[in-house]
Every structure is written in structure tokens, then in C-alpha cells.
Amino acid sequence: MKSLFSEDAYDEILNRLNQVDxxxxxxxxxxxxxxxxxxxxxPLQVALQELRLERPNLFKRTLFSMFKSSLYNDKPWKPGLPTSKEFIVTSEKEFSKEKEILEHKIKAFHSEKHKTEWPPHPMFGEFTSEQWGKMQYKHLDHHLKQFGV
Structure with missing residues (x-):
């Protein structure tokens, strides 16, 4: 799996983002x-510690740990996977504003590529820097494919 910390993957994601209209x-x-x-x-805001999520109970954390590696492994996600309720967007959004913010978050995350210690993810626990980079790439790749780029 590519990592958003690599220059090639970072450039690729930004180029694909610019193809979305x-x-x-x-x-x-x-x-x-x-x-x-x-x-x-x-997910970028969680990694950048700009968004705090409530830590789930032990049962949910145990359940989440069973598919933690699917967040950063090489196996693509299937279309239509359920979304965490905290990440569901149903309100109308302004395209150019959201695109600009997302581009800024991608750049901010990429700028952390030399960071070696990350706080635990509130739902999934510890990730290495490599896993954080792969996880962010995989999520963006999935949704850019969703919109044909």
C-alpha cells in the first residue's frame, strides 16, 4: 500500500483531487x-489531533481491533462499506471550500512525514508512522475512486 508520506503518493493524491469538480x-x-x-x-483531522473522538467501550475496541489491519493493508476496500457515525456527512457543503480545506489537510498531514511518535487512535489504538501514512492514502484513494479519479 502506498503511503501519503511518500512524495509520489502525495503528488498522485493531489493531482487526482484536482481532477474532481x-x-x-x-x-x-x-x-x-x-x-x-x-x-x-x-481522518486527517484525527491524525493531526484537530478532531477528538470519544473512545469506545472495551467491546467496540475489541471489535475494531479485529479489522485494524484492513485500514492500511494492500487489500482495497469494497464500495459501500459502512462509515463511522462520526464521519457521516449529510448536510449540504460548498464544493470549492471543502476541496480547499481537504487539500490543506493533506498538505499538513504530509508535512508530518518525519514524525516518529503518534498519539493512539481513539478507536483503533497504536499505529506506526508507516501505518498512519498508508491508512490516510488508502482512505483518500478509496473516495477518489468513488468519484471516478
Whole structure:
């Protein structure tokens, strides 16, 4: 799996993001393109410690640990996977604003590429720097594919 910390993957994601426009339509799922751009900001905000999520109970943490590696392994996610309730976007969003914010978050995350210690993810626990980079790439790749880029 590529990592958002690598220059090639970072450039690729930004280039693909620039191919999305306000008329892009989803090949699957319920979000429109503006909602997808807002949704993609959340995992980056968690990594950057700009968004605090409530830590789930022990049962849910145990359940989440069973599929933790799917967040950063090489196996693509299937279209239409359920979304964490904290990351669901149903309100209308302004395309250019959300795209600009997402681009800023991607750049901010990439700038952390030399960081060696990361706080634990509130739902999944510890990740290495490599896993954080792969996880962010995989999420963005999934949603850019959702909109045909």
C-alpha cells in the first residue's frame, strides 16, 4: 500500500483531487462530491489531533481491533462499506471550500512525514508512522475512486 508520506503518493493524491469538480458523480454510496470532500477531512483531522473522538467501550475496541489491519493493508476496500457515525456527512457543503480545506489537510498531514511518535487512535489504538501514512492514502484513494479519479 502506498503511503501519503511518500512524495509520489502525495503528488498522485493531489493531482487526482484536482481532477474532481463540482459535477463529479459517485459510482457508489450516498454522498455527493462536496460531502465526500468534507468526509475525507475527518481522518486527517484525527491524525493531526484537530478532531477528538470519544473512545469506545472495551467491546467496540475489541471489535475494531479485529479489522485494524484492513485500514492500511494492500487489500482495497469494497464500495459501500459502512462509515463511522462520526464521519457521516449529510448536510449540504460548498464544493470549492471543502476541496480547499481537504487539500490543506493533506498538505499538513504530509508535512508530518518525519514524525516518529503518534498519539493512539481513539478507536483503533497504536499505529506506526508507516501505518498512519498508508491508512490516510488508502482512505483518500478509496473516495477518489468513488468519484471516478
Amino acid at each position: 463540482k459535477n463529479s458523480t459517485a459510482e457508489w454510496g450516498k454522498m455527493n462530491v462536496s460531502q465526500m470532500l468534507a468526509h475525507c477531512q475527518f
